[in-house]
Amino acid sequence: MGTDDISNESVLDLIGAIYEVALDGSRWENVLTRIDDAIGGRTLFGVFDPASGLSSLLSPRIDPDRVQELLGWAPRNPLLPLGIGRTPGEVFTIGDFITRDEFTRSDFYNEWWQPGGFDTEPLTTNLLVDHNATGILTSHRPSNLSPYDDKARRLFATLAQHLVRAVAIQRRTHQVDIAGRAALAGLDGLDQGFILADAQARPIFVNRRAHEWLDAADGIVIDAGALSAITSDDGRCLQTLVGSCSIDNPDRIGGEMSLRRLPGRMPLHVQVTPVGSDWAESSVSLASGWRSSAMVLITDPEPDARSRLDALRARYGLTRAEAAFALEIVKGGGRKATAERLGIADGTARSHLSKIFDKTGVGRQAELVRLLLQK
Template sequence: MSGDDDFIALIDSIYETIHDGDVWPKVLTTLADAMDASQVAITSVDKRDSIVSAVAPRTDPALITLYKEYWAFNCPLWRHTALHPVGKPFSLDSLMRREEFSATPIFNEWWRRAEYGLAATAANLIMEDNLSALICVTNAPAIDQMTERQTQLFATALRHIIRAIKIRGRLWGLELNKTAALERLDTLQKSAFLVDAWARVVFLNSTAKAMLDAEDGIVLRKGRLTNIGDSDILQTLIASCVEASLKYKAPGGEFSVERAFPCSPLQVSVAPLRSNQRLSEVSWLGLSAPVAIVTVNDPDCERRQLETNLQRRFGLTAAESRLAAEIVKGDGRGAAARRRGITGATARTHLSSIFEKTGTHRQAELVRLLLDVSEARKLGSEPFGPYRG
């Protein structure tokens, strides 16, 4: 093919990646061929848990494994690449003098073995809080300089690569929404997380975000969702959703997370995410498919929300709403008073006022009303204004 034909084939393959992440090795090979370059690679680092991904179709797979496991964390070039904005090409010479880089362990023990030359051009593709990725093209070790044609072709292809990445990201969000019904998850009153096979959060609703911000019971450790305490039961249950194994009796499960008094235990449920839609993963882009849904019920949060709702709807005082939220449990005024730490006489006074404000006359009638209010809030159908039942 002619040079123009090679370039057209390159652009076509770049946009194929929007729908098929497995095309990236073909893209890089076509780019290297069009540039008459020797080596080409895309590498990324997920900073949440220090996972390195690499697409390098012309590099020995054994050397790629060494890079991901060791050299990526011992390469002096990385800290210099962060100074360059996304989409702006730079040379290896702009990061470090050749004499200096040639004396480093990574050059002598990895770079030369992989047959990467010192004439290299690169660019950042992604620079986010949790993820960074770059593309690098090098000549053969014997060719000391990049030609003007090579640098121009790289810069032109780079614009299309970044555009394809952005489109892929937007489509991923749409596919994820279709697969997991994200809009419905965001209306849940309980915390909901979608997690991948490594327990990394792919999506969380607003209630879940507030829970993580509070760092109370469920937290992120090295980018992975886990529960407080010595047990790693949450990550174990997530792992059970990935593959069937004799190690796990069944996928998913339930458990409680104890918290300091007076907080109630969190109720956690893990279930495999079932869908007829299959998301195409692109690991180096940070696009990993969710395998499980984790829901967390915080009884204290529900009680506080119910208290606020009762104050707004019926004009209860804070003390009255706290007692009413305990009354709804249905085990009597005395038990509710003990949980609230108030005397029986105070509870009777509050209850008399609650009857008057809610238009009820007996405790059983009040409990039914409060249960209706609580259920309406969970379903998102709670009306504003005073109760007209």
């Protein structure tokens, strides 16, 4: 199979399988094989995350010995540094960085790449770039075939976006066995909220962290038996995202959003992902007539923001007052609102902001917020 042969229905089915693998890592090899078949290449998938213990290097169509040899080439692989910093999901190839002649003159090309039968125009995307954690996916085209065409590139780019989300979910749920109703209780150990919901946004399973937010009406609530939010606009958006994951919807897309909280609190980040019916039916003791729809993963950015601020203080030399101001301004409302919440004069706030800009090298509040919230 190749891109000329794959139907839209098959692509949607493959996207669904990508999200299922986020909850069952044993399915990665099967999904990578299906990606190979869809695009017409040989996929190499690698993730290394010391913090969560997640580590994997897989390629169903490349000789296992050659895959292992790749690890030994890391210090001399001229390609490794090139894609660092590229946004996860962005597709790039060798020619975006160096010429073909430069690459083919390297020892890495002549001793590992060329003997493997790969052409010089692979499709690559970062799956995650986060401090010491790295993840990358590369689809190698056999050198005896023509290079990837535009249709293959578009399909790879589409799948890349879903793979990035799947890896993010897997990082959060790694080491949690979710093979049954009793095992789902293990999700209570997560710092993130985890909810399984049907197409009407009715919760089927709610872990401990999500219960805490629901009980406190902290951004997310239950309204008329369905997931909603403390603002009507957010509630409608959340229910729309969950509804889009219904198995009756051929697109099953899900999505991401922010849930506003009470004044002075940073919004909750919500990721809504389709759940395959086969997985859900084996994982949850179903009520009569219930059918799977969505997994809702909720993250509170405030603890991470504080950790990032500690790192920023060390890196940029922020004072304690400047760091406190930076943390507060992330919560929204602008400089004057931040000053009011901290009980300081607007002139003091202006001074803090000016010094923070000078030390971090950004020039706008929006840029500062992105710096503080970046993964």
